[in-house]
Amino acid sequence: MGIATMRPHLSEGDIERLMRGETSEERAGIAHRLCRRIAADPLTDAERLHAEEIIKILAEDAADLVRRTLSVTLKNSPRLPRDVALRLAQDIEAVALPVLEFSPAFTDDDLIELVLAVTPPKQAAIAGRETVNPELTSLIAEHGAAEAVSVLSRNRGASWTNAAYEHSLRRFADNEDIKEGLISREQIPVHIAEKLVSLVSGQTFDLLVNKHELPAQVAIDLAAGARERATIDLVEQADRTHDMEQFVHQLDLNGRLTYSLIMRALCVGHMKFVEHALAVLSGVPHNRVWMMVHDAGPRGLAAVFDRAGLPRKLLPAFKAAVTVFHETELDGGANDKARFRSRMIERVLTQFQAIPKDDLDYLLEKLDIYSEQADAQEEAAEEPGRYISNG
Template sequence: MAPQLTQSDITELLTAPTPDKRAQIARKVGRQIDAGGLSGQERLLANDILRLMVRDAAEMVRTAVAESLCAASEVPADVVNSIISDIDSVAVPFIERSPLITDEALLEIIEAGAPAKVLAIASRGSVSEEVSDAIARDGERDAVVRLLGNEGATLSTSAFSEVLTRWHDDVGIADRMAMRKALPLTVVERLVSVVSDEMKNRLVARGGVGNDIAERLAFEARESVTIKLFDGLDSIEDFALLMSHLQGAGRLSGTLIVRAACLGEMKFVEHALAQLARISPERAWTLVHDAGRLGLRALFQQARLSQDLYLPLRIAVDVYHEMVRSEEVLDREHFRRQIIERILTQPDGLKNDDLDFLLYQIARQEQIIAQREGEAADAVRAASA
């Protein structure tokens, strides 16, 4: 049973005892409130004592009040607000554990941007979708990592997307996200291009999405190797021979060209478009690098590529030109990040999807169309046999 407050306790409290003694009384009040069973008059008295103690000048006393009330199910709202507005050492344990703090109050804390308090919110046993969205959008890295590791937190698809957009090249955050028990398929597919090899294996092994992920990994690996082959070629004849081979094998796809463009491999882009449009590489170069953009549009149409690919291709070429004009070193990863950021800010472009996800989905559509055409051709041959 919680110890009862005595008249002596109240007298000592009102006659300014030492901080140690006030802290003892604070813990006694908190345990008594937590235990319940107070009469109406006793509850009023206890609440008045709490109001005095949460304004106590001694941090020790305020900390004792906060710690003793962490599990309480009934505390005056003004007392709760006083505690969560206090300094971190007093407020953080209460914010992390108290069931009495409303989502509205938690959102105000996040908006205020106090890192330790936001970290405490991300650690709560239960975090609503709305609060998780706010941390994903505005929280610092430590809070986001803590949130991702908290299975009691409900995260929406948009929250995962926001985190991946803010930290698209942070393997640590991607790995923590990959360890969650449940992830939307679209999030899993975006994660593949970011996580470590160990986490990729975990994602591939997930039930229900393993085949899709494995297929994407194989597809991306094949296209990346193809682009790298271009680096070892010396002559225009070698370039033309490789393009002819890729086209003959059905591998000179629009996604391959856009992927090369997003790595800054413009020579690959020029020769690939020349092959598909059946013009010389010199003419293709002129059209790709036309300052007015009409040339690239005309070349793109003559190559008969999917219209969904024109925006990322055009942006990749624009970013390439900007970096060349500024004499900036063309680092592949930096170049790719610039393009993704540019695409995400397009009013008529992609909003929440990573560029790799776009390429993968378009490639899937191309495969499905090709498969259907093949099936139709087989049916025609079978019917005429």
């Protein structure tokens, strides 16, 4: 029975039952049925007005159970009037939280005013909405309780601003949950990643350096051993940077762009880094270096190698590694980068024996890491078949 057919049967007695029924459970049952119809049935203008009358009656019910039934049933409905949504938002948390998190009835200004006036759990409900605009995100970060900022940090629909990040780190520098939430975001500004370096440790630190690009100087300091807990090196950081040219220039300015670093990067297949390194050291534009390395044959490679000032004794290994790079391809499977790098290292080690001990140790260590990654992925891929065969 829809609203249209229900209207004649909604007598004063029915309204009286809604307002003063013998039990809250009875009124809640009536409320649930009515709200489901209001949310789902097509309504004329007259029926919509009558539905709003019913909603307001339910919102004023003395029983928490009835008001919560209204809130839960109409939390996603555009038919919940704004004034009723605002009334429910000021109710007890059991009633308010569903509409605060889901209701489309609120305006942006409503949500801003509510954040400044409600309890931490209510702030957290607002922070968990499907979308949170930049202004509201900044407001919660600046004025919200830790509970709300934590929810906001993990909300993929929240639009974070630089100000929001700054407020969060200023207010909650000691809150591990919030810091982990920020680090778990898909992207964070580089300067925020830099600040987080000094605020986190252990697995959270590992997640930061493995998930996000760090400023070149920070990466250099970490790789140089300025912090014992560092778990990255410059070769791995080079693979993550979005501005390779700037990263390489920073390395050069700090005296860290060594032939050993370039060889290590080449041997694990970080060719883009090698090209930019040769360009910086030789003074030759990157596009010309690319041609000399890949298209100009052995003489072109030797020419840019010499111009970059790299030791002649390493040229045979350099040539061998470039050749291996050209002959080795990504296989397109899961974790193919790890397998590619393993094959690169294996072939370089096979073709060139006179590798300095430190570089040899480094490559052997990387070989173990990449091999383990590739093996673990292959075992995971085989597991479903193995399970079936055992069944």
